[in-house]
Amino acid sequence: xxxxxxxxxxxxxxxxxxxxxxxxxxxxxxxxxxxxxxxxxxxxxxxxxxxxxxxxxxxxxxxxxxxxxxxxxxxxxxxxxxxxxxxxxxxxxxxxxxxxxxxxxxxxxxxxx
Amino acid sequence: xxxxxxxxxxxxxxxxxxxxxxxxxxxxxxxxxxxxxxxxxxxxxxxxxxxxxxxxxxxxxxxxxxxxxxxxxxxxxxxxxxxxxxxxxxxxxxxxxxxxxxxxxxxxxxxxx
Numbered sequence: 561x562x563x564x565x566x567x568x569x570x571x572x573x574x575x576x577x578x579x580x581x582x583x584x585x586x587x588x589x590x591x592x593x594x595x596x597x598x599x600x601x602x603x604x605x606x607x608x609x610x611x612x613x614x615x616x617x618x619x620x621x622x623x624x625x626x627x628x629x630x631x632x633x634x635x636x637x638x639x640x641x642x643x644x645x646x647x648x649x650x651x652x653x654x655x656x657x658x659x660x661x662x663x664x665x666x667x668x669x670x671x672x673x
Numbered sequence: 674x675x676x677x678x679x680x681x682x683x684x685x686x687x688x689x690x691x692x693x694x695x696x697x698x699x700x701x702x703x704x705x706x707x708x709x710x711x712x713x714x715x716x717x718x719x720x721x722x723x724x725x726x727x728x729x730x731x732x733x734x735x736x737x738x739x740x741x742x743x744x745x746x747x748x749x750x751x752x753x754x755x756x757x758x759x760x761x762x763x764x765x766x767x768x769x770x771x772x773x774x775x776x777x778x779x780x781x782x783x784x785x786x
Contacts, residue, residue: 592773604763604777611772650716654773660729661706661765661773663716 562587566651566664573641574672581636581667583651591653593634594661595625599647607649610634621645643673675699677766677778685784691752694781698745698766705747706775707739710761719762722747754785 567582585591595607608619615627625636634651648668654661678697686692698705707719718731722741739749745766751758761782765775 594773594775596775596777603779604765606774606776609772609774656773660718660721660731661775662718663708665715 562591562653562655562660562662564651564653564662564664566649566667568667569665570668570670572670572672575643576640577671579636579638579641579645579669581649581651581669583634583636583664585632585634585651585653585662587632587653587655590656592656593625593627594652594654595619595623595634595636596650596652596663597647598650598666604650607636641669641671643671645669646671677764677776679762679764679778679781681781682779683782683784685786686754687786688754688756690754691750692754692783693748693750694762694764694783696747696749696764696766696778698747698764699768699776702766702768702776703745704767704769705741705745706765706767707747707749708763708765709733710763710780711759716763719749751783756785759783759785 564585593610596604597607598604610617610627618624623638627634648666650666651664652661680695704723706721709717721729725741736752741747761780763780764778767775
């Protein structure tokens, strides 16, 4: 069965610190990979996506993620976080065969100004 | 262009009642997915519709049902409401069934008392 695990549920960082959020998924077939973000009081929105090709993908607001096929991982990174990055982040693999996107439990990031 | 619209935004219902939530996808999007979001369980996949057909369903009881109309608008229905059904119900639309890239609405906050 398809599953996804996010390693950190709560992360607190100071501005300018580097960020890495872990995500591992389990699925035997072809998946597309997404990170979504939910800012306080706002709806979920796409941060970045990976379908194929270069395993290092860049998204909005300086975020990037690296797909490592052998580890079934799709970790999110940002070299220097800002206070405005305070939000909840969701890793979401999508089974392209059945079009079923499974969301991780989410990581709440709080950035101290 | 207009985003995903969910109505109503807030609902209060009594145990045992039923409720219908509505979702209007982005124009041209034919796939609609529904999710239940709670603090304890995170985002749980309910079902996905494409061209009026339910193509995938999550692990929810039969009290949860949905449908999609020819204009891609979708409704979900919950019968015999229970206190545990209190949650934020999110609708997401996608332009196709292959990529999985989803655009989310603001959600309907359902409270069962």
